[in-house]
Amino acid sequence: MSEPLLDVSGLRVTFPRAGGVRQVVAGISYAIAAGRTLGVVGESGCGxxxxxxxxxxxxxxxxxxxGSIRFEGRELVGQSAAAWRRLRGEAIAMVFQEPMTALNPVMTVGRQIAEALVLHRDGVGWREGEDQAIGLLEAVGINSPKDRARAYPHQLSGGMRQRAVIAMALACEPKLLIADEPTTALDVTIQAQILDLMLDLQDRIGMAIQFISHNLAVVSEIAHEIIVMYAGRIVERAPAEALFATPLHPYTQGLIATLPDPAHRVARLPVIAGGVPDLDGDGGCRFADRCPRADAGCRAAEPEAVELAPGHVVACFKAGQ
Ligand SMILES: Nc1ncnc2c1ncn2[C@@H]1O[C@H](COP(=O)(O)OP(=O)(O)O)[C@@H](O)[C@H]1O
Ligand SMILES: [Mg+2]
Known part of the structure; x- marks a missing residue:
């Protein structure tokens, strides 16, 4: 098999706290192939x-x-700050929930996109950059792109600002676009347009997307494969169709049961009660306190991820029983 574009293995992120460390990402592993979309879903605070x-x-x-983050076969964990900067400019771009955090409020939108082009594309000068910026604004579906290019961020609507940020991300023709709740702040119509836009751009430039949302319905619109996170871990990973057809983890089953779309609904399960536990856990399954199927064994040890069907991985003692 050819090497995936992104290969994450045993990734851990810890923050120090009084008397020890807090593990907020607790050893996760997944991969994304070039041109594919991975959806990442899980409630707020799960990492x-x-x-x-x-x-x-x-x-x-x-x-x-x-742990390990390999991109095109190259290890990124531990690389120099300069190498990270190059990578962010050339290969990986990110779109956040709040577009204003990515935009400079005192620079016109066109100038900002032009700046990204000048910095990241060889041989592009300011003049050409500003022309291409208008083309990018048009590509992300902004009407009258010439006028919008001259506008400041606060003069645009939220949906238009997010399009402008996507245009800026695309200016470096990334191989991987990381979209972290890019539509969460937008109303549903605009949200659907932004999702369509990302799919369309993926078709055109072949970029891979890691699409993150707390909303499984949104993720299901765009992802080929989905990972479900809970308290810093991946509890289930599967091709999108398999996740909806045969969700194996009780948490995933609960998420699907709450979806409004009847086509994506399985037999109703008890609503998931309780809050997210302390991310460090106490040695047992992190979901045990909220799980309708948990028993003493689930509280005694943390379940390992097991591949129960091709590409369908679940971390639950009860799955498959
Ligand atoms: N800079 C930080 N220092 C300490 N803890 C952090 C920091 N950033 C995030 N966290 C903690 O990591 C956990 C996961 O946060 P996050 O990844 O933002 O969740 P999500 O995006 O899934 O809502 C949270 O408990 C959050 O409080
Ligand atoms: Mg978040």
Missing amino acids: KSVTSLALMGLVPSPGRVE
Whole structure:
């Protein structure tokens, strides 16, 4: 098999705290092939954003990243700050939930996109960059791109700002786009348009996407493969169709049961009660306290991830029983 574009193995992220460390990403493994979309789903606080920051080399100090992140066969964990900067410019781009964090409020949108082009594409000068910026704004579906290029971020709507950020991310023609809740702040119509846009761009430039959301319905619109995170771990990973057809982890089953789309609904399970536990866990399954099937064994040891069907991995003692 050819090497995947991104190969994450045993990734851990810890932050120091009084008397020890807090493990917020607890040894996760997955891969993404070129041109494919991986969806990452899980409720707030489960470690989705910290995982994406780790992929960009942006985990804030004093956080510690361990394990392996291989990109095109090259190990990224432990590489120099300069190497991370090059990679972020040339190969991996990221879109966040709040577009204003990625935009400079005192620079026109066109100028910002042009800047990305000048910095990251060989031989592109400012003049050409500004022309290409208009083309990129058009490509992300912004009307009157020439006028919008002259606008400042606050003069655009939220949906348009997010399109502008996507245009900026695309300026470096990334091989991997990390989209962390890119549509969460937008209303549903705009959300659907942004998803369509990302799929369309993926078709055109062949980039891989890691698409993160707390909302499984949104992830299901775009992902070929889905990982479900819970309290810093991957509890289930499967091709999207398999995840909906035969969800194996009780947490995933609960998520699917709450989806509004009847086509994606299985027999109703008890609503998932309780809150996310302390991320460090106490040695047992982290989901045990909220799990309708948990028994003493589940509280005694943490389940390992097991591949129960091709590409379908689950970390649950009860799965497959
Ligand atoms: N800079 C930080 N220092 C300490 N803890 C952090 C930091 N950033 C995130 N965390 C903790 O890591 C956990 C996972 O956060 P995050 O990845 O943002 O969750 P998600 O994106 O899934 O909502 C949370 O408990 C959060 O409080
Ligand atoms: Mg997040």
